[in-house]
Amino acid sequence: MLRVAFAGTPEFALPALAALLARHSVVGVLTQPDRPRGRGRKLAASPVKSAALASRVPLAQPQTLNSPEARAALLDWHPQVLIVVAYGLILPREVLALPPLGCINIHASLLPRWRGAAPIQRAILAGDSETGVTIMQMDEGLDTGPVLLQRRLAISASHTSGSLHEALSSLGAAALLTALDGLSGGLAPLPQPSEGVTYAPRIQKAEARIDWSRDALEIERQVRAFNPWPVAETALEGEPLRILAAQAEPDATTRNNDPGKVDKSADPGAIIAVNDDFMRVRCGRGCLRVTEVQRPGRRRLAVRDYSHSVALTGRQLG
Numbered sequence: 001m002l003r004v005a006f007a008g009t010p011e012f013a014l015p016a017l018a019a020l021l022a023r024h025s026v027v028g029v030l031t032q033p034d035r036p037r038g039r040g041r042k043l044a045a046s047p048v049k050s051a052a053l054a055s056r057v058p059l060a061q062p063q064t065l066n067s068p069e070a071r072a073a074l075l076d077w078h079p080q081v082l083i084v085v086a087y088g089l090i091l092p093r094e095v096l097a098l099p100p101l102g103c104i105n106i107h108a109s110l111l112p113r114w115r116g117a118a119p120i121q122r123a124i125l126a127g128d129s130e131t132g133v134t135i136m137q138m139d140e141g142l143d144t145g146p147v148l149l150q151r152r153l154a155i156s157a158s159h160t161s162g163s164l165h166e167a168l169s170s171l172g173a174a175a176l177l178t179a180l181d182g183l184s185g186g187l188a189p190l191p192q193p194s195e196g197v198t199y200a201p202r203i204q205k206a207e208a209r210i211d212w213s214r215d216a217l218e219i220e221r222q223v224r225a226f227n228p229w230p231v232a233e234t235a236l237e238g239e240p241l242r243i244l245a246a247q248a249e250p251d252a253t254t255r256n257n258d259p260g261k262v263d264k265s266a267d268p269g270a271i272i273a274v275n276d277d278f279m280r281v282r283c284g285r286g287c288l289r290v291t292e293v294q295r296p297g298r299r300r301l302a303v304r305d306y307s308h309s310v311a312l313t314g315r316q317l318g
Helices: 011-023 047-054 072-077 119-125 161-184 216-225 303-309
Strands: 003-008 025-030 035-037 042-044 081-085 103-107 130-137 147-154 232-236 239-248 271-274 279-282 287-294
Touching: 003 011, 003 047, 003 072, 011 025, 011 047, 011 081, 011 161, 025 047, 025 072, 081 161, 103 161, 119 130, 119 161, 119 216, 130 161, 147 161, 216 232, 216 239, 216 287, 287 303
Parallel strands: 003 025, 003 081, 081 103
Antiparallel strands: 035 042, 103 130, 130 147, 232 239, 239 287, 271 279, 279 287
């Protein structure tokens, strides 16, 4: 059993914290300060803070770790290892050097692919067939530390960033325990290869705007990658419309698909037809079957229900 300190903030970190509480001695938790949330902008605790308080684990919420005062709690806990999962603060050299077994991070990609803040969304957007988690020893670079182990996971056509987030969170927690067991058994970290490095910059809300002149399969990935946030968005003749679920038609994946065969008179963004479960939207290449939408200030709706109150066929999105 190790003396473990934990640094994390969002829900993604919760399975790892729960796994550590069950197997090791968690001597303290670092999480970000409370932030304003919701319409009332009231201060709210992070998911990790709530979990730490529920488990009665010592807690600290420094604004930064760059000063001796901010690091005081971590020093007092005397951890053998610091586990970092989506913490959100940069660890200075003094923190990286503090635990005898170092600082270990769970990263939601197969490093060196998708270093950075948004690896899950970027993997879906790029059409990757698989992703996974990397357990690594942290250094001063951006996700550049040596790798202890990796676990792979196939990305299916039904994965959204939300569902993939949950799957990788659980996978990462199990992999972390394996890695910690291996530390005492001689598990050696290996340097990341220099080939295959890509970066996953933070998602910007403007990226969620749909460009209907693009390939239907690319738009499908955009819808999946931005669910649950920021949610792919278009407009129906001036009114914002969020697209929560959609699938490219099968022929949109073939190289020889001619969008002109779909409807030569339809511009990209035109709603060609409304079926029982979807509306068929013309794209720059192929068609997209949109199955779930949301209007401003309204609940999310299946297109089946939406089409009962709004005439859709022949109208234009964009």
